[in-house]
Amino acid sequence: MKPSQNTSVKATVARRFGEVAQHYRTSAVHAAGEDLAQLVRIADLGGKEVVLDAGCGAGHTALALAPFAARVIAIDLSEAMLAQGQMLAEGRGLGNLTFVQGDVEALTYGDAAFDLTVSRYSAHHWPHPQQALRELHRVLRPGGRLLLGDIVSYDNFVIDTHLQTIELLRDPSHVRDHTIAQWLTMLTEAGFTAQVRLTWPLRLDFTSWTQRMATPPDAVAMLRKLLAHAPTEVQTHLQVEPDGSFTLQGALFEGVRP
Numbered sequence: 001m002k003p004s005q006n007t008s009v010k011a012t013v014a015r016r017f018g019e020v021a022q023h024y025r026t027s028a029v030h031a032a033g034e035d036l037a038q039l040v041r042i043a044d045l046g047g048k049e050v051v052l053d054a055g056c057g058a059g060h061t062a063l064a065l066a067p068f069a070a071r072v073i074a075i076d077l078s079e080a081m082l083a084q085g086q087m088l089a090e091g092r093g094l095g096n097l098t099f100v101q102g103d104v105e106a107l108t109y110g111d112a113a114f115d116l117t118v119s120r121y122s123a124h125h126w127p128h129p130q131q132a133l134r135e136l137h138r139v140l141r142p143g144g145r146l147l148l149g150d151i152v153s154y155d156n157f158v159i160d161t162h163l164q165t166i167e168l169l170r171d172p173s174h175v176r177d178h179t180i181a182q183w184l185t186m187l188t189e190a191g192f193t194a195q196v197r198l199t200w201p202l203r204l205d206f207t208s209w210t211q212r213m214a215t216p217p218d219a220v221a222m223l224r225k226l227l228a229h230a231p232t233e234v235q236t237h238l239q240v241e242p243d244g245s246f247t248l249q250g251a252l253f254e255g256v257r258p
Contacts, residue, residue: 035200035250036064039120039147042197042254045069049115054104054136055122059085059097065118066097073109075102104132112141120149124167124177133190137257146192146255151202151248153177154237162226162234163248169223171213180251192255199251206244 039061045051045068053062056074058081066072066089074097076082082099089097102108104119105128117136126132136146153160153176160179167174178186180196187194206227210220224244227235234240239247 033202035149035198035202035252036061036120038198039118039149039252040064040068042252043068043116043118043145043147045116050113052107052109052114052117052136052139054107054117054119054132055125056085056099057081057122059088059099061118061120062097062099063088063092063094065116066094069116070096072097073114074099075104075107077101077103105135107135107139109139111138112144113139115141115144116147117144118147118149121151123148123150125173125175127175129178130186130190133186133192133255137191137255140257142257144257146187146257147197147252148183148187148255149198149250149252150183151177152183152251153179154249155179155181156233156237158231159234159237162230163238166223166226169219169226170210170215177248183251183253187253187255190255191257193258194253194255197252197254199249201247202250203239203247204245206241206246209245 043065045065047068047070049069051062051065051069051072053059053065053072053074056062056076059074062072062074062085074082074085076099079101082101086099089099104122104126117140119136123129123132133146140146153163163177164174167177184194184196206224210223215223227238227240227244227246230238230240
């Protein structure tokens with residue numbers, strides 16, 4: 001991807017999520033979920049750790065980890081998203097949580113600055129995931145860990161094509177849902193010892209899914225048509241329902257910096 005294209009993608013991410021930031025503050029998918037509870041459990045913080053939440057959105061993951069850490073820094077491209085997270089942190093009285101505008105592909109922190117880095121439902125917006133992973137590896141101390149959770153795609157080309165299409169049609173800032181194998185390869189190439197710690201089904205209510213991103217009516221109509229007329233294998237794997245709701249697969253990866 002050329003630099004100008006990269007800038008355009010990131011500008012789109014910041015603009016689109018700035019417009020809908022309040023929706024993500026109240027989104028049940030992001031604010032709760034068994035995957036979030038399991039991420040906190042797997043993080044197993046002891047109260048002395050410094051944590052980075054990369055692509056924090058409205059801050060739900062950082063908020064969940066902050067009570068168990070010494071300090072949490074949450075970064076995002078969107079100032080509006082950061083403001084939503086700050087509002088939630090103040091409401092909970094969390095004084096050890098700091099929200100900072102930042103780019104996961106160009107972190108401003110020194111080497112070995114963090115004990116744990118996390119990212120949840122953000123990585124599919126990264127134009128250069130390999131670069132982001134190298135940065136997350138760099139800022140971890142030796143023995144530190146990355147916990148990365150996101151929607152993952154399918155090895156089946158037909159299902160993958162439909163998934164990427166509906167994702168992009170709903171949200172133009174979407175880059176790509178990678179497969180489990182692709183994530184493991186990228187993590188390994190970035191220097192991590194990597195494994196899958198958790199997988200889960202994520203049911204998305206069609207109306208909430210499109211309203212959360214303020215998807216335009218014409219795109220919503222096209223999404224309904226694509227889901228309703230998708231090949232049988234797509235409808236089966238995505239568990240497409242009559243109202244357009246469907247189920248995706250999520251995965252939580254752990255990468256350890258040797």
